[in-house]
Amino acid sequence: MNLIRTGQTDRSVRWRLLLASATMLFVELALIRWAGANVVHLSYFSNFILLGSFLGIGIGFLIPAARGQWLKRWAPLPLAVLVILVREFPVQVRQSSDQVIYFTAVKTTGFPEWVTLPAIFLLTAVIMTAIGKITADLFRRLPSLDAYRYDLLGSIAGSVSFALVSWLRAPSVVWGVLAAAALLVLGGRRNTLRYGIPLTAMVAVLFVETTMPGISWSPYYKIQLTASTSTTRAYHISANGVPHQSIAPLPTLMQKNSPYRQPYDRTPGNPHQRVLVIGAGNGNDVAVALAHGARRVDAVEIDPRLQQIGAQLHPAKPYDDPRVHVHINDGRAFLERTNAKYDLVVLALPDSLTLVAGASNLRLESYLFTKQAFKAAREHLEPHGAFAMYNYYRKSWLVDRFAGSLDDLYGHAPCMTTFSKNAAVLVAGMTTADQSCQQIWQPSGTVPEAATDDHPFPYLLHRGIPTLYLGALGAILLVTLLAVRLTGVRIRSTVRYTDMFLMGAAFMLLETKNVIGFALYFGTTWLVNALVFIGVLLAVLGAVEVRRRLRRVSQLPLQLLLFGTLAVAWLVPAHAVLSLPFAGRLAAAIALAFAPIFCANLIFSDRLALAPDPTSAFGANLLGALTGGALEYLALLTGYQTLLLVVALLYLGACIAMRVVGRGPDAQSPSVADDETVALNSP
Secondary structure (H helix, E strand, C coil), rough: CCCHHHHHHHHHHHHHHHHHHHHHHHHHHHHHHHHHHECCCHHHHHHHHHHHHHHHHHHHHHHHCCCHHHHHHCCHHHHHHHHHHHHHCCCCCCCCCCCCCCCCCCCCCCCHHHHHHHHHHHHHHHHHHHHHHHHHHHHHCCHHHHHHHHHHHHHHHHHHHHHHHHHCCCCCCHHHHHHHHHHHHCCCHHHHHHHHHHHHHHHHHHHHHCCCCCECCCCCCEEEEEECCCCCCCCEEEEEEEEEECCHHHHHHHCCCHHHHHHHHHCCCCCCCCCEEEEECCCHHHHHHCCCCCCCEEECCCCCHHHHHHHHHCCCCCCHHHHHHHHECCHHHHHHHHHEEEEEEECCCCCCCCCCCCCCEECCCHCCCHHHHHHHHHHHEEEEEEEEEEEECCCHHHHHHHHHHHHHHCCCEEEEEEEECCEEEEECCCHHHHHCCCEECCCCCCCCCCCCCCCCCCCCCCCCCCCCHHHHHHHHHHHHHHHHHHCCCCHHHHHHHHHHHHHHHHHHHHHHHHHHHHHHCCCCCCCCCHHHHHHHHHHHHHHHHHHHHHCCCCCCHHHHHHHHHEEEEHCCHHHHHCCHHHHHHHHHHHHHHHHHHHHHHHHHHHHHHHHHHHHHHHHHHHHHHHHHHHHHHHHHHHHCHHHHHHHHHHHHHHHHHHHHHCCCCCCCCCCHHHHHHHHHHCC
């Protein structure tokens, strides 16, 4: 009878752990999306939410089981407070910087970013500490690898759930209802009232947001559509609170001083029969291409909601024309996959207002503005074709960077037409005879070096970490130290898990590098990012399952294999993978990305199985992940490929620390480790 009760209890704990882990990751992803959509310009700093989440979860795991129970009793309260504060007292992050450009037309007010970002970071950390404490108390009730297994299964469930919500373009109230339902189940009957009041308030606030006129959600933005007050059939589209696009009638688009006309006016000898528009959006550029007699227009747009709005509301109905072929895809990914040739390729206002998946400093359009991307576009031009790009570039040095890249690639300076508000149109023909300039680009000063696929930061003036980021990271470090101190976590007690800390930092950097790699190979779409994250979790789960079935593990061969896979990933250049056909590119990307992750997590799983306090070890690992997220900013200085060297150094430090810890008094004996492994593999 006791065995039956024990089995039922273990089963209940496993399922509750799975739900807690799923809720933890779902809330983390939802906060990244929702906070970035409501705090103006926070979408450019969305990895700060990620760092706050890691801090909170790490502290939740490091707090001893007997302490911090009040966090569990009031778990929904900080989440409701954050949602209500952001909605009722909107926060705006100042974005003035001479080192990096943020695309916006909003004049921000309020506290400076060095106050705002740490405040949001701290609130996020408190939220995730509470949910992390719930998860950790369930985690420690199971054998270490069994607990880790269900934690991973829950993380996969959370990732899939949020990917499904994104695919359905569900509004924020749906996210809130799902999170509230999960928290109510985790809170149990005793906490129904205590949980119910703040969760009801949170859902009510999100319901009000959802029912506001013109509000809808895409996989990337909260979109607000407003009709123009003028007599023309025009609409304005804001994304994440920032004016983003406008729908205008064709006569307005075709006016002589319109930027939309310049690619055609500057190429009078071009037949304009086949046109590629990257950043087609609501359809303005597509309508202009059709008006100039295009027989085929390939319209590439990454955001399905923006294209849908254009299809429904654009007065010229460009998307109804049979000559138009719509591709909901990343522009760079489309260039890498298609074999078509065009008379004209247009980069039409492809500036995004968010980062890729909140896990890096890469923006959605960053890979469109590297010299490799410009070369890829040129390879799709007919012998007398032309390339055009335009935007409100904000700074003259950004125009010089792009124009200088075109000058190097085409062998002559492009045409440049300037407008008010720092708008500029650049047009480069295959030869000088294929362009007709009223004004030829001339540099306004020293031309910044071109962005590259390894350093895809076109809006960063020079290689380096801007003081804006350094100040915010410094504040986050201070908040982290204070948070660890105030929660009573003993730093000395976690020193024995230095190797776990270093492995967490290395893994976070490795995961970020893989997200960036897949974004280059297959596009920065939400689907690619979701599949990469799920793939990472599956690779980790696979490593855990292998370790659970092994009686003994020899660390040295695994460590050599890990460094071997990292060396291969370092030696294989990105252009070699891009040159492969799709199937080969997919196979190569999976092998290069997931082989090191699998090897690293075999090592990690073995260390977790031997840890005398697995929950604290896991908490130290999560704090290491926070450090790895901060180290990702090194890419602004070094480029992304060099991060693999940092990963290798961190894993080397972990291996050295592991040997020191393994000889210490807290290490389990081989007999204990073997007994645990047998127990984990028993039915």
